[in-house]
Amino acid sequence: MTSVVDTEGTAEEVAGRTGTPDSPSASGSADRPGAITDWRPEDEAFWERTGARVARRNLVFSVLSEHIGFSVWSLWSVLVLFLGPEYHIDPAGKFTLTAVPTALGAALRLPYTFAVARFGGRNWTVFSALLLLVPTVLAGVVLQPGVSYGTLLAVACVAGVGGGNFASSMANINAFYPQRLKGWALGVNAGGGNLGVPVVQLVGLLVLATAGAVHPRLVPLVYLPLIVLAALGAALRMDNLTSLRNDRRALREVATEPHSWVMSALYVGTFGSFIGFGFAFGQVLQVQFHDQFDTPVKAAYLTFLGPLLGSLVRPFGGRMADRWSGARVTLWTFAAMAVGTGVVLVASHQKSLPLFLTGFVALFVLSGVGNGSTYKMIPAIFQAKARIAVAAGTDPETAERDARRRASALIGLAGAVGAFGGVLVNIAFRQAFLAGASGDAAYWAFLVAYAVCFTLTWAVYLRPREGRMTTI
Known part of the structure; x- marks a missing residue:
C-alpha cells in the first residue's frame, strides 16, 4: 500500500527540477494546469506569488468532484423514501439499504487515499468521478416495483x-496547502463535499413534489450530466503534484501510532455521526413520527436541513481549530453533542416533533464543527512530533517530511474508520426500531459514545501532565 508522502523532495530532486522559484510547475502555472514539479507551500514568498492561486484552483474542482461523490454515496438515503408498500420492504430492510453503501464507502477510503500518490491528484479525480456513473446508471435501471x-x-452497495x-x-488538498491554512482548506474541501448530502435530498424532494413517488429513477438520472461535468472540470483545471512520493511504510507507521487510533475514534464520533444521521434521518422521522409523516414528501421537506447546516459549518470548525486548537474545539463539541442527544431523548419520550427536530439539527451542526476540528488535529499532531524530534537532534527537513507523509496516511485511515461510524448509526437505529416503536436505545448509545469521546479527547490532549503536546 502506498501513501502521499513528500511535497518537498531531497536536495538532489530539488536541484533536478525545472520549475523556477516563482513558478509552481514546469508544465503548468497558476492559469495553465499541468504536472507540478516544484511545490513549496511553506515558502511564504512562493505561496504569495503563485502557490495560493494554484491551490485555490485545485481546491475548487476538488470540491466539485467530492460534492458529486457525496451525493451519489448518500443517494439511497433519498431513494428509500420512494420505496412504498409495492416494494415490500420493512423499515429494518430500509436501514440496511442505507448501511451497505456507507460500509463500502468506508472500506474504499484507504485505497482512494493512496491512489493520489500512485496516479496523481488530477488523474485520480477524473477516474473516480467517472466511476460514479456506474451506481447512478444501475439505480436508474433497476428501480421499479417487482x-x-x-x-x-x-x-x-x-x-x-x-x-x-x-x-x-x-489527501490531495492536504498536499497543496501550508500547515497554517490546513484547517481552513480541509474544512472547505470537506464541507463542500458534505453539501452533497443535503443537495441530493433536495433533488429527491423536488422529484417527489413534482413527478411523485412513482418516479424514483429520476433522482439518479439527474446526476449523470453532473458527473460528466465534474470529470471534465478535473481533467481541464486540476494538477498532478509530481513531487508526491509513494511510501509503503507510512500506513504501517501510523497503524502503530496510538494517536492514530485515538483520532480515528474521535472521527467516528464526529463524521460517523454526520453521515449516519444524514443517511437515516428521513427514515427515523417516518418511523418514529409516522402519524405526521405519512407520505415521503413530508419527510423530505425536513431531511435536508440538518445535513445542510452541518456541511456549511464544517469550514468554521477548521477555522476555530486554527485559532483555539483542534483539541479544545473537539472537546466542547462532544460535550454539546451529548447535550443535543439528551434533548432528542426527552423529545422522543414526550413525542414532541419540534423539540426532536431542534435536537437533531443541533447534532448535525455540532458534528459538522467537530469534523473540521478533528481533521485539523491530524497534521497538528505530527507537526508537534516533528518539533520534538528536531529538538532531539533530527534534521528539520527530514522531520517535516515525515510529518507530512504520516499526516496524509492518517487522513486516509481516520477517514475510513470514521465512516464506519455511519454504519454503526444505521445499525443502531435498525435494532432500536426492531425492538420498539422509538429509537431511544440508539439515542442512549449515542450519548454514551459522545461521553467516551469527550473523555478521550481530554485525557489524551488536554489533561495537564508533563510532556503533553500543547499545540494540538
Whole structure:
C-alpha cells in the first residue's frame, strides 16, 4: 500500500527540477494546469506569488468532484423514501439499504487515499468521478416495483464508491496547502463535499413534489450530466503534484501510532455521526413520527436541513481549530453533542416533533464543527512530533517530511474508520426500531459514545501532565 508522502523532495530532486522559484510547475502555472514539479507551500514568498492561486484552483474542482461523490454515496438515503408498500420492504430492510453503501464507502477510503500518490491528484479525480456513473446508471435501471431486495442491496452497495472520493480529495488538498491554512482548506474541501448530502435530498424532494413517488429513477438520472461535468472540470483545471512520493511504510507507521487510533475514534464520533444521521434521518422521522409523516414528501421537506447546516459549518470548525486548537474545539463539541442527544431523548419520550427536530439539527451542526476540528488535529499532531524530534537532534527537513507523509496516511485511515461510524448509526437505529416503536436505545448509545469521546479527547490532549503536546 502506498501513501502521499513528500511535497518537498531531497536536495538532489530539488536541484533536478525545472520549475523556477516563482513558478509552481514546469508544465503548468497558476492559469495553465499541468504536472507540478516544484511545490513549496511553506515558502511564504512562493505561496504569495503563485502557490495560493494554484491551490485555490485545485481546491475548487476538488470540491466539485467530492460534492458529486457525496451525493451519489448518500443517494439511497433519498431513494428509500420512494420505496412504498409495492416494494415490500420493512423499515429494518430500509436501514440496511442505507448501511451497505456507507460500509463500502468506508472500506474504499484507504485505497482512494493512496491512489493520489500512485496516479496523481488530477488523474485520480477524473477516474473516480467517472466511476460514479456506474451506481447512478444501475439505480436508474433497476428501480421499479417487482425488483428483488437482493438486487436493491447490490445496487445500493455499489453507490459506496462515492464515499471514497472524500479520502482522495482530502489527501490531495492536504498536499497543496501550508500547515497554517490546513484547517481552513480541509474544512472547505470537506464541507463542500458534505453539501452533497443535503443537495441530493433536495433533488429527491423536488422529484417527489413534482413527478411523485412513482418516479424514483429520476433522482439518479439527474446526476449523470453532473458527473460528466465534474470529470471534465478535473481533467481541464486540476494538477498532478509530481513531487508526491509513494511510501509503503507510512500506513504501517501510523497503524502503530496510538494517536492514530485515538483520532480515528474521535472521527467516528464526529463524521460517523454526520453521515449516519444524514443517511437515516428521513427514515427515523417516518418511523418514529409516522402519524405526521405519512407520505415521503413530508419527510423530505425536513431531511435536508440538518445535513445542510452541518456541511456549511464544517469550514468554521477548521477555522476555530486554527485559532483555539483542534483539541479544545473537539472537546466542547462532544460535550454539546451529548447535550443535543439528551434533548432528542426527552423529545422522543414526550413525542414532541419540534423539540426532536431542534435536537437533531443541533447534532448535525455540532458534528459538522467537530469534523473540521478533528481533521485539523491530524497534521497538528505530527507537526508537534516533528518539533520534538528536531529538538532531539533530527534534521528539520527530514522531520517535516515525515510529518507530512504520516499526516496524509492518517487522513486516509481516520477517514475510513470514521465512516464506519455511519454504519454503526444505521445499525443502531435498525435494532432500536426492531425492538420498539422509538429509537431511544440508539439515542442512549449515542450519548454514551459522545461521553467516551469527550473523555478521550481530554485525557489524551488536554489533561495537564508533563510532556503533553500543547499545540494540538
